[in-house]
Amino acid sequence: MSSDLILIHEADYRKLFGIGDQFVTDVIVTVNNPSEIPTVAKKIKKRLHDSRPIIQDEILRTYDSIFNWRGGMMIVIFSAAVLAFVIFAWDKASGLSAGERREIGILKAVGWETSDVIQMKFWEGAMVSLSAYLGGVIFAYIHVFFLGSAVFEPALKGWSSLYPRFTLTPFINAEQLTTLFLLTVVPYTVATIVPIWRAATIDPDTAMRHTGG
């Protein structure tokens, strides 16, 4: 959860900090009767003034809340993005604007086939979602591997005063990219095609006139 951790052997540690064998930094106290834990903790505090008894429950609670907090923050950001995407795709799928419908009517009237229209609009939709996809992936790559994930860094690494520098090795996960592609580009393109197909199969006269103009 944090990156401010160095693992070394106990012996090295004692040498490094000059702590004698008779001293310890942390002591684990096991209490058989759970209801006596707070009492034991209090008594320890009384006897050893400069100690800080921490009950296991407390640790769990703290970890839990930190973890939830970070995870929650990411989920909020992520779901906002997903919601925006869904709204956008839904808007596309639920119908064409009057202008778009007329455009299709005009194209058909001047001799475009239904398939010509769909093809053109398909590429239009595919271009939009593909460029958004590529843009997003490239931005994410630069952001994570060159800028060290500057935006999410605090949330992901944790806050502490000891910051070890570390750089991520750039790598690309093909599976993830494919999944992302299938979940964004494909539905978006399909969502744009369906209403166009519906509009392109009605009479051009109706398509042009319905919307006035």
Add this chain to the structure above:
Amino acid sequence: MIELMDVRKVFNAGSPSEYSAINGVSLHIPENKVTVLKGPSGSGKTTLLSIVGCMSRPSAGRVKLRDREITSLPERFLTDIRRKTFGFIFQQPNLIKGLSVLENVMLPAYPLGEKRSQLKLKAHNGLQELNLANKAASKVEWLSGGEVQRVSIVRALINDPHIIIADEPTAHLDTKLSHRFMEIIENFKAHGKTVIITSHDYRRSALLPTLERYLVSCLGPLYS
């Protein structure tokens, strides 16, 4: 060349807004002639043209094009006929916004797969003829009413169609440009093409003194 037999068109059939725009029209549109359809506003001229031009189907009756029954052809064939046979000048300025004048003019030619450079040349020549050469790169939103109409005329002619369908083509043109348009139409006739024009304005059709006029009076309240 085009034969309409007892053609009817009912809009929104079965709903309270049902409206019968054409009630049993039979007419013959001859080849290599200019036919003028006249009638007051709302008499169904535009509706009739869209049936003739394979853009909508009649609710009843039959339409023949060159002795070929087209009433019940599937959409694919209608599109094919539309693009090989007709050039439309719409009453509404049916240009696509966001595209340039040149691109709008070239639209009907894209599905035919012509070379782009050749197409551009053709489009430029067409625009030149109607004094639009300097507007080729403008967006269509910026054009004046008359310019829009001229652009649609150029667009209608780009594929060199056999039949020109012009719905009130001179409504927004000044006298000089109207004359220019009529010249183009006459030139068309000279090349053995067929022209169908609508008009609700008698004075306008007076611009056609030299043309053979077929005044069709079979459209409900149409005048001759």
